[in-house]
Amino acid sequence: MHRLRTCAARLRPLTASQAAQTVGQQQRPITVTSTGGVRTFQPIRCYTAPVASEPFLNGTSSNYVEEMYYAWLENPKSVHKSWDVFFRNANAGAPPGAAYQSPLGLTAASSLAAPQLSSLVGAQPNVEKLVEDHLAVQSLIRAYQVMGHHNAQLDPLGISCVNFDDAPVNTGFQDVGFYGLDESDLDKVFRLPTTTFIGGSESALPLKEIIRRLEMSYCQHIGVEFMFINDLEQCQWIRQKFETPGVMQFTLEEKRTLLARMVRSTRFEEFLQKKWSAEKRFGLEGCESLIPALKTIIDKSSENGVENVIMGMPHRGRLNVLANVIRKELEQIFCQFDSKLEAADEGSGDVKYHLGMYHRRINRVTDRNITLSLMANPSHLEAVDPVVQGKTKAEQFYCGDNDGNRVMSILLHGDAAFAGQGIVYETFHLSDLPSYTTHGTVHVVVNNQIGFTTDPRVARSSPYPTDVARVVNAPIFHVNADDPEAVIYVCKVAAEWRATFHKDVVVDLVSYRRMGHNEMDEPMFTQPLMYKQIKKQKPVLQKYAEKLIAEGAVTRQEYEEEIAKYDKICEEAHARSKDEKILHIKHWLDSPWPGFFTLDGQPKSMSCPSTGLTEENLNHIGQVASSVPVEDFTIHGGLSRILKGRAEMIRNRTVDWALGEYMAFGSLLKEGTHIRLSGQDVERGTFSHRHHVLHDQNVDKRICIPMNHLAPDQAPYTVCNSSLSEYGVLGFELGFAMASPNALILWEAQFGDFHNTAQCIIDQFICPGQAKWVRQNGIVLLLPHGMEGMGPEHSSARPERFLQMCNDDPDVMPAITEDFAVHQLYDCNWIVVNCSSPGNYFHVLRRQILLPFRKPLIIFTPKSLLRHPEARSSFDEMLPGTHFQRLIPEAGVAAERPEEVKRLIFCTGKVYYELTKERKNRGMEGSVAIARIEQLSPFPFDQVKSESERFCNADLVWCQEEHKNQGYYDYVKPRIRTTIQRAKPVWYAGREPAAAPATGNKNTHLMELRRFLDNAFGLDAFKDQQ
């Protein structure tokens, strides 16, 4: 082995510097004219090792020679005789230029008898020409591998507008001149490089055959895009899959299964069209091979050990996928077309082509159990992508599937959406991150070459709709969807790729859309020529059936029977569907939580136990929070001080914000609840207060997460800095939270205002998710918020937006029952809180898990309060028996003689501290009471009522630091008014309405603060408004 390397190394050209030293030895370049133009070769006589000083060796050719050399070492007969002689001489130490000898016995006479061999030696020992031609062939092979897909016949309509601009593809017989070859070379035999598999068991082929085989591999109905992948093993793997002669052979059984699947796919759409021709269904016509494609990916993956497949897809073909891939009962699908169907579940429900589904069944091909789920999704194209990934990650995490061998995701896309939606890119960028990878997703694009009414020519700037996948080096298999066997083949390869490399892969089904965007649309308005062609297009099922009948794989009768069989299944299901009178959305759940609810889907109780902890427990968690639980670990000096500070607080039985969070997380972990905190820079915390991951100052990548050193039987704590994405990462965490109710999943925005780049996840999933899809979710959003003079950015987490989307009625006073607080939570669509103390933050986090149901929780979190000396809580507020306080009533001087209080100020969050300071400065502790509404929604009607009744002679003020058209005012005012039966006005003290969330000028900020504090404490301030 060593000898081989040394000898091969001696054959390498010099480096540039070495060449410079020996430049004097160089000879004049040789110029060769060929059909491809003029080529110049430098006869580099500058090798230090005399044996390698051959005129034909330059940088590129030496690679070729090296390859020959290895082949020769393995078997001297595998190379041409001339090489054999050359290597023998070189090995024997022949002087420069002398290693080559014209091989004896290969004369012009023998060349007549063996035309192929003669071509190598040719008219004589023109070794340069020999190497040149071999290199040319190598380049030609490479050209096919790189660009063969440009010439593949991918478009069933033959009108593809994929534009490769200035990238001409020089392949085929007619273009050999480009490589310096000519027609007379077509019959010459060339040795194949190791970077191709077209030879099968042959190591050399005539040029003509090389081209034919390359055309077969790269320019038929499959276009393989992979040469951008910078991993040799992966490239070789793909080459082997597509180049090996005869790889695309199908057994008779496989062909018949494929035909049966095509029958189901096609006849399902036809059945729906026949029965409900005026209903939208976003049919699959024109891309019917999607169904066998997905089934193949699933079969293959099941064969490779996958037990759970989580899928996300848009509207196109969704009903077909539900029926024929997930195997939802047909009557359940058909009954949804009945407009008289009554909804059995509370909530809005959703249209049929958005609902999700979960099904466990036996895979008929592998005879193994497989769970298939299709995630419910909104109309917003591609929004479900990160959600699917998060759910997949969670399923992998909870079953200990560290490499994604048992759980996988499949994502379907439309061509326009895949290219146009940025979330696709964000999702791809999660695919290889340690805390976010799902170990490879198979992406399938239904590329019908149109998006609604828009041509790809104006819908994207890249040649293919799939180019976005190149950023993660995912191979892309384009395939003509009118060739079902080619489709099945690429799907097999895609599934194998995922199982082998655990990386993403894309299948691009190049197809067409037979109808309009939906079945009522007229496509000829906008795509007249395309649709003229489509009208002429023979349906793929018909084409494939005719092919198989012609081959004798099936008889016409068998084919017709298959159709009749499926039509009968549909008819019978349709008859049964008429008995369905009620639509249960819960039958369309994509993520059931068995065991968490009662059998009929209700919470097991309607109460929430105390969220407090024992003193011992608080002390224990506090100690972990203020220490480094591993040996020989050097932390930063600044961090040592922080930990000392924590220890001091624990000794004093108090917590600040970071410790409050620690207590909540630590205790839940000890109780067996998994916690995952994700977002940008969450490990340390944007404001450097959290420090959940410690870094050894001396050892690279050595980290310690103390929260994972709490107890041997604790649940794991995952804290992970995310990519710089909100839409993708929030979607991911939402998906993660779907998998299990026994986990606290939190996403933290760097600053609260950044949540708006994830607005789609908030608006379409988090806010209405349960109403649309009867699916609960306990995700927590931590949104730093506060007007601290930092300018219009970074100040507001836009509480007004969250509050505007709460489903409680501002004008109806609810009946106050004993378990009102929990009932209210059960009925709401999400919980919105703004805690003013670390103790209350601690409680609300724990309550999130101790509640018998799950609701999204939005927490506006503080910035300056993280270090505010007054924003601390005593252990006393966190002991057993204590709870989250929805409203923190006035407990100071004003509470002693409430009837003498002139003003009751309601507020929330940080402004409380500004108000108490101002009240103290003004000496108004006895005349002004301040109550904090900690849980904004659902609104604590009961507690606001008792607080306002307690201070019965006080006027009422809502005070906020946000601008009037922002913040909480519009939400709280009508609710306070409803509570007090509109007996009094609710005055406003806060900033004036404004377009921006905050001023960029510090002085203006302070002036505004002064002004609204004056209003809040000026007992005559609202006289004029009365």
Ligand SMILES: Cc1ncc(C[n+]2csc(CCOP(=O)(O)OP(=O)(O)O)c2C)c(N)n1
């Ligand atoms: C984010 C988003 N923007 C716009 C739309 C409206 N819309 C619905 S389908 C569609 C065209 C989708 O084209 P493509 O992705 O190619 O899927 P196809 O319908 O062709 O299968 C558009 C623009 C949407 N649903 N989501």
Ligand SMILES: [Mg+2]
């Ligand atoms: Mg499309």
